[in-house]
Amino acid sequence: MTATGAAAERPLPAVPSVPARRGRPPGLLTGMSLAVAALLLSPLVFLLIEASGAGVGTIAHLIWRPLTASLLWNTVRLTVVVTALCAVIGTLTAWCVECTDLPGRRLWAVLVVVPFAIPDFVISFGWSSIFTWVQGFQGAVLVMTLGVYPLVHLPVAASLRSADPGLEDTARSLGLGRFRAFLRVTVGQARGAILGGCVLVALVILAEYGAFEILGYQTFTTEIFTEFQVSFNVPTASALSLVLVVLGGVILAGELPARGRGRAQRTGALAQRVPRRHRLGQATLPVEAALLLLVALALGVPVGASVYWMLESGAPTLTGVSILAAGVYTALYSAAAAAVATLLAVPVALLAVRHVSRGGRLLERSTYLVLAMPGLVIALALSYFAERYAGGFAYQTSALLIAAYAILFFPLALVGVRASVAHAPVALEEAARSLGRPAPEVFWRVTLPLVGPGLAASFCLVFLACATELTATLVLVPTGVQTLATQFWAYQQNLAYGQAAPFALVIMAIAAVPSYVLARYFDRLPGRSAAT
Amino acid sequence: MATGWLLSACGGSAGQSITLYNGQHVQTTDSLVSAFEKATGITVNVRSDDEDTLADQIVTEGSRSPADVIYTENSPALEYLQSKGLLTAVEPSTLAHTPSRYSSPQGDWVGISARVSVLIYNPSLITASQLPTTVLELADPRYQGELGFAAGETDFQPIVTSVARAYGTAAALSWLEGIKANAGTHIYPDNETITNEVNRGEVAFGVVNQYYWYRLASEVGDSRVHSKITYFAPHDPGYVLDVSGAAVLRSSTHQAAAQRFLAFLVSQQGQGIIARSTSFEYPIASGIASVQPETPFDQLQPNSITIPELGDGSEAISLLQQAGLL
Numbered sequence: 001m002t003a004t005g006a007a008a009e010r011p012l013p014a015v016p017s018v019p020a021r022r023g024r025p026p027g028l029l030t031g032m033s034l035a036v037a038a039l040l041l042s043p044l045v046f047l048l049i050e051a052s053g054a055g056v057g058t059i060a061h062l063i064w065r066p067l068t069a070s071l072l073w074n075t076v077r078l079t080v081v082v083t084a085l086c087a088v089i090g091t092l093t094a095w096c097v098e099c100t101d102l103p104g105r106r107l108w109a110v111l112v113v114v115p116f117a118i119p120d121f122v123i124s125f126g127w128s129s130i131f132t133w134v135q136g137f138q139g140a141v142l143v144m145t146l147g148v149y150p151l152v153h154l155p156v157a158a159s160l161r162s163a164d165p166g167l168e169d170t171a172r173s174l175g176l177g178r179f180r181a182f183l184r185v186t187v188g189q190a191r192g193a194i195l196g197g198c199v200l201v202a203l204v205i206l207a208e209y210g211a212f213e214i215l216g217y218q219t220f221t222t223e224i225f226t227e228f229q230v231s232f233n234v235p236t237a238s239a240l241s242l243v244l245v246v247l248g249g250v251i252l253a254g255e256l257p258a259r260g261r262g263r264a265q266r267t268g269a270l271a272q273r274v275p276r277r278h279r280l281g282q283a284t285l286p287v288e289a290a291l292l293l294l295v296a297l298a299l300g301v302p303v304g305a306s307v308y309w310m311l312e313s314g315a316p317t318l319t320g321v322s323i324l325a326a327g328v329y330t331a332l333y334s335a336a337a338a339a340v341a342t343l344l345a346v347p348v349a350l351l352a353v354r355h356v357s358r359g360g361r362l363l364e365r366s367t368y369l370v371l372a373m374p375g376l377v378i379a380l381a382l383s384y385f386a387e388r389y390a391g392g393f394a395y396q397t398s399a400l401l402i403a404a405y406a407i408l409f410f411p412l413a414l415v416g417v418r419a420s421v422a423h424a425p426v427a428l429e430e431a432a433r434s435l436g437r438p439a440p441e442v443f444w445r446v447t448l449p450l451v452g453p454g455l456a457a458s459f460c461l462v463f464l465a466c467a468t469e470l471t472a473t474l475v476l477v478p479t480g481v482q483t484l485a486t487q488f489w490a491y492q493q494n495l496a497y498g499q500a501a502p503f504a505l506v507i508m509a510i511a512a513v514p515s516y517v518l519a520r521y522f523d524r525l526p527g528r529s530a531a532t
Numbered sequence: 533m534a535t536g537w538l539l540s541a542c543g544g545s546a547g548q549s550i551t552l553y554n555g556q557h558v559q560t561t562d563s564l565v566s567a568f569e570k571a572t573g574i575t576v577n578v579r580s581d582d583e584d585t586l587a588d589q590i591v592t593e594g595s596r597s598p599a600d601v602i603y604t605e606n607s608p609a610l611e612y613l614q615s616k617g618l619l620t621a622v623e624p625s626t627l628a629h630t631p632s633r634y635s636s637p638q639g640d641w642v643g644i645s646a647r648v649s650v651l652i653y654n655p656s657l658i659t660a661s662q663l664p665t666t667v668l669e670l671a672d673p674r675y676q677g678e679l680g681f682a683a684g685e686t687d688f689q690p691i692v693t694s695v696a697r698a699y700g701t702a703a704a705l706s707w708l709e710g711i712k713a714n715a716g717t718h719i720y721p722d723n724e725t726i727t728n729e730v731n732r733g734e735v736a737f738g739v740v741n742q743y744y745w746y747r748l749a750s751e752v753g754d755s756r757v758h759s760k761i762t763y764f765a766p767h768d769p770g771y772v773l774d775v776s777g778a779a780v781l782r783s784s785t786h787q788a789a790a791q792r793f794l795a796f797l798v799s800q801q802g803q804g805i806i807a808r809s810t811s812f813e814y815p816i817a818s819g820i821a822s823v824q825p826e827t828p829f830d831q832l833q834p835n836s837i838t839i840p841e842l843g844d845g846s847e848a849i850s851l852l853q854q855a856g857l858l
Contacts, residue, residue, distance in 0.1 A: 067856065132729075132733065135734070136717060216720055226684050226721075226858075312753075387593060388592065396579075479579035493722070494558070494559065495727070495747075497751075498751070
């Protein structure tokens, strides 16, 4: 989800560098940032309280079950296979779109990104409702690969776009063959981006619930859900959650050594120039066919299956809320959560960018720990804690669902807000302050308008993520309310495919439009504009 | 933004609204709820989930539970809540509507509808004569790879309890281990999935309740039904009739409205909705018969296990856990 990170962290050439002030950050800013970090880490704290309440012995006993081993094996083998497949597919699609003379590459650049926005449970529904063999491990590999390879494509495409074409020319002139030049130079330059994408892919697989439930594939997340269903208050779910969070932490930590390596070094200060695109020649047709196949599998099948079920189903046995009613709730919750997440990101981003300090960096990094916590774990922790320790405060209310969304997608908001804060000239604020304006007014009248577009982008990203979220929503949705995702799920679970299908189509439409905008945004990043 | 919708889940102060924790299938509940709302003007907020989840949730919530009524698919979840002292007595006039053997002997919950276990099979993969006639045969190695099974499905627990009652817990445990081996990779999340997978020909047969198959037929249309159902031998421990019921929570602050909802469920109107709807469960009030193409209720020949013997399901859950299925 934070695929924009790779692009956002890369310094854009046109923007003057912003000197960070080294002085003490204002107390208010530090306090607000600390409060945000505390909120984000609260599910982890709840989890630890819950686990310690059960006692180390019980937890250890629950973790060292034969079931844990089989869950670990299922989860790890799927993660490894899908991540490897996504690395290959995502890198190849990025290279075809960015570095070749492929006809229609502007259109492909958008089409290959769209599947990322479609929830994996919808792709899974499309495939498994039509093809009986799409189930278990093979089904999970297929569906997840089709759903998440854009997480590799996006950062790699951004990286290739800003990479220095001179290096590959140099390598070729030194006698390296075309293929080896590709491997050693192109892939080498994008190594950081590929690894970053792979980390995101792995985290998504750890957190996925809906798709695996449909495919009948057991992972840690599906089992935690089952344990929670069999018994609402046993510590089993929290014990397994801890294992899952540790797995997420390990994957997240795996990226750290890779940071800074594989970065593109330029051959000269003005080396950004029109890249010479590789001529595909006779390979053009096979490449076009391969991309068409990929898009047909990832987009065509879910859309086709939904249309098929709408046309073919018999008499419905279920009633439920209308698409409009579910859509209104989805929009309200998503907008509230997007606003909250974006606002929470502002103090953390300001502190991290404007007042560089070790403490600030640690604080910013700590918020990324949320990435290691699947939505299910966050939802269960909040729900259980609200009921058990907070005297039922906010229990089963919209407020708790919105809080869960805001925590879950905070990293997404931070990436956008941080990038826009980094590119807002601090001199303007200093000028305003030197004219005697108080700090809050400066923030309101100068800083906010400068970072506005970035905030809007963050809002949209979080909105999209919330609108297509299923797992946390299932746990936290208020009594009597259905969102698009939960109503789809209720129909799908009861095999009412004809009734589930329109919801699937609406979810896909909601997801596809913003992702189209996102893809066009990437399309206009520097590097591409120089090429066309 | 308005705080109205934000706090909507807290319930209105008008008093004329109740919260229903619904462990029954939404197919069954939705039409009953809307008819009740129309008849009484009382709003029902429905929270649907697995019956075990809801029961445990109520135990955790204790006296703070937002729920007024719980409606479950099977009796064990209600017996469990009754044993915890969390339910209040059902009004005698409500209990009088349905046969007493289908309600709590203690009077804390009332039976609403009945369901019966069946074998669902795909004739292109297995013939009727090859199917097991007794539930013990499900563990027979000759069915390896042919049996679909849902360990987490609460509908299966009464069958486990019934087998343990008939043959003892040790035999029930080895029987479950045999089932696990036979099911292999065909372990599914619920009975809907078993029904679907058998119908698609992914697995040869499984054990579900009768209504899943009728719903499937209604949902996908007769032309796509590639499966059939049949019964175990009469009075076999696998031929289990179990009861869906409802109760009012002791912590409910809307006792009168909650009792009215229960009364509605067993009324002629409520039972008529169950009889005619696509839920395909059997109404149990006297004088109302299911009009669907099902085996008539009085022609069923289930095992003699009673509601108290089905208990709170804890023995079944424990056996499933020991067999590594939960």
